[in-house]
Amino acid sequence: MIYWELFLAFFIPNIIGYGGGPAIIPLIEAEVVGRYGWMNAQQFAETLAVGNALPSPIATKMAGYVGYDVAGAGGAVVAVFATVVPSLLLMIGALGVLYRHRESPRVKRMSQWVRPVIALMMAWLTLGFFLEGVGAAGLFHTLLIAAAAAVALLRFRTHPAFVVMAALAYGGLFLG
Numbered sequence: 001m002i003y004w005e006l007f008l009a010f011f012i013p014n015i016i017g018y019g020g021g022p023a024i025i026p027l028i029e030a031e032v033v034g035r036y037g038w039m040n041a042q043q044f045a046e047t048l049a050v051g052n053a054l055p056s057p058i059a060t061k062m063a064g065y066v067g068y069d070v071a072g073a074g075g076a077v078v079a080v081f082a083t084v085v086p087s088l089l090l091m092i093g094a095l096g097v098l099y100r101h102r103e104s105p106r107v108k109r110m111s112q113w114v115r116p117v118i119a120l121m122m123a124w125l126t127l128g129f130f131l132e133g134v135g136a137a138g139l140f141h142t143l144l145i146a147a148a149a150a151v152a153l154l155r156f157r158t159h160p161a162f163v164v165m166a167a168l169a170y171g172g173l174f175l176g
Contacts, residue, residue: 002071003078009036010063010082015090019118021058026125028062038070041132048129053164059083137175145170 013027025048033044051061060083067079101107133142145167152158152166 003074005036006067006070006075006079007082010059010067010079011086014059014083014086019114022122023118024059025062026121028059028066029125032066038066041128042136045129045132049164049168053161053168137171141175 009031010028013024013031017024017027029041029044032038033041039047047062047065048058051058051065054061060080063079063083064076067075067077069075071078098107130142130146133145137145148170149163149167152163153160
């Protein structure tokens with residue numbers, strides 16, 4: 001039964017999610033935290049932070065970790081399979097249709113609406129992580145990390161991986 005639940009927890013977000021890993025993360029959180037309760041919001045946020053620090057697509061890393069955490073190696077395989085296969089099949093089918101109708105005004109309008117919807121979903125996820133960070137680490141540490149990350153990314157154009165590693169190091173040293 002746990003394998004079926006893992007399959008559904010990652011299959012559904014990947015079927016209805018459009019826009020890649022960042023757009024699917026809030027949907028995965030709704031399943032993993034909200035529906036099945038395999039993790040709380042803090043654990044999910046920490047898993048996402050570590051996942052972002054590692055190379056490769058975020059959705060498959062999240063699926064592998066959560067699947068392994070819930071049901072061992074078999075759970076990791078099921079969760080990654082549920083993440084990859086539906087997206088691949090849908091992408092092949094959808095790209096064929098979109099390519100055939102690429103000059104259609106409807107297709108162009110649909111594509112224009114995708115970005116704002118993803119931006120709103122990411123803003124909602126960010127707000128949730130911010131509030132969770134304030135609750136766990138305090139307002140001072142949360143704002144300090146956010147400000148330092150913003151300066152590093154925008155002013156010094158530091159690669160995001162280094163910013164994430166620095167935030168992880170700060171958290172390990174001062175918040176551990």
